[in-house]
Amino acid sequence: MKTNSTQVSYFTLTAYFDTGLLKYLYFMIIMCLYILIVSANLLLIVVICMNRSLHEPMYMFLCSLFVNELFGSSGLFPFLLTQILSDIHTVSASLCFLQIFLLYSYGGVEYLNLAVMSYDRYLAICYPLQYNSRMTSNKIALLVALTWVCPLFLCVVMTSLSNSLQLCGNIIEKVYCDNYSVVRMACSDITVNNIYGLIITALSVFGPLIVIFYTYIKILKVCFSGSKQTRQKAVSTCTPHLASLLNFSFGACFEILQSRFNMNSVPNMLRIILSLYWLTCQPVFNPLLYGLNMSKIRIICKSLVFYDL
Template sequence: MINSTQVSYFILAAYFDTGLYKYIYFMVIMSLYMLIVGANLLLIVVICMNRSLHEPMYLFLCSLFVNELYGSTGLFPSLLVQILSDIHTVSAPFCFLLNFCLNFYAGVGFTNLAVMSFDRYLAICCPLQYNIQMTSYKIAMLIALTWLYALLVCLIMISLTNSLKLCGNIIEKVYCDNYSIVKLACSDTTINNIYGLFMISFTILCPVCLIFYTYIKILKVCFSGSKQTRQKAVSTCTPHLASLLNFSFGAFFEIVQSRFNMNHVPIVLRFFLSLYFLTCQPLLNPLLYGLNMSKIRNICKSLVFAKM
């Protein structure tokens, strides 16, 4: 429930007048959304329906694709409505729901990438213990913890933000984000700011540090191992590393844009860069993993040619 001290609606002030071009923007973003949904849904179905892909690496990938599908669906319908609308307002309950969805998406994304790096570490550095360590039960637990941890963190964040008394309703973004809402508060936000730092540290920095630690271990094994070991590491780790760098860049820009004055940056550039975090990752991951992993690529080819 939204507090009685809250405003009833928010104005998304980052939208700019595009005239008739809004229909072109609408078609471009709609095409992107359909491409993201189609690509991620195809890979989810391929992994779920083929028993040969019921291995830890592919199951973690399936969790990643589900999160990309969820995050895109949390953003794009609202974005498409706002592009065609002349009055860029959202109700307070919907704004908080959108805020929760996007933060939940980010939390699951980073934690899932950390779990995937741990899986690669075991497969490359401890191959003899891999099947003993990565049992079906442990895989299910890791995937469940990935989602439950992000859910708990985001629920606490939303409840803290919801308790604030707001004295404004203008958000300088194209969607609702937590820090923009907190900045509108005229009550004490110390707890919110402390929890925000905690959330960034344990949801972004800790997974990233774990990923870099596992990659250092993997690199040591690669330099001292055989050519076959190096090839295996490169083929499985390159897509994951590219995905991590892309996601981290988007998250870094999003944090900078939320916490610092970006008025010197052209509004059109701010608009597209604010969407980078939520559009490029769901679009890039199916290409990275679908094209680079031979098992997925071959099954997708067989499905396409079978239909033709």
């Protein structure tokens, strides 16, 4: 059935399958995971915002990272919970494009935030005496603003281009709305979409990765030529960041492979888990990663949790 974007009123998500009464178990698992994500990230945001001792550049960028975890989770989990309990797995076109905007914005902000954090560690380790003069409050505000404004703007344009396509179907073979799946259904020219896809990938993924690789090369040079104390400082502050980067890139890589290649030979449940990993891995692991490794945050969180004991 040929149709255009103004006539498509809904999309059908075909990755869901009938699980009978098990859907209530899946609902409870996803609900508990969502509550854990919201509680953990919200706790760390409050801890950083309410304690003046944590009003340092590194913790401000961490706060931005935790806000993004809440942002991305809110674009996914309420939708998943609704679909799990539903017998008809359809989503309105407007809600579908809204979810595409939210999830892709989350990915863009995540990579850019990690790049800004690596730049901050680069200044702290390579230029410790000039750090405070280089990382001013105005610069922090500018970096945080760019971290959010750039991906949001890029994703607005991307979603608008996808929404204007003429579509020859409304089937999405996933458990959430995906831009690449929508573009593949187009029966109109997608040259502009493809070119813009390359641009947004370069700016949102490869650009931040280049910054991260550059800063880590500089940090490694300082570590090899510096004192033992410098190496210990680099390891303690860079290990969580590097683990977070690898974790997110691992999940994103799975998602790209699954979107671009035929994965019909892979069991349906495994495909669902792999497609969700890049959206759930960071919100779960980042609070644990930074909460356990950053001594200041760990001490303050303990004092809050066990205050009444």
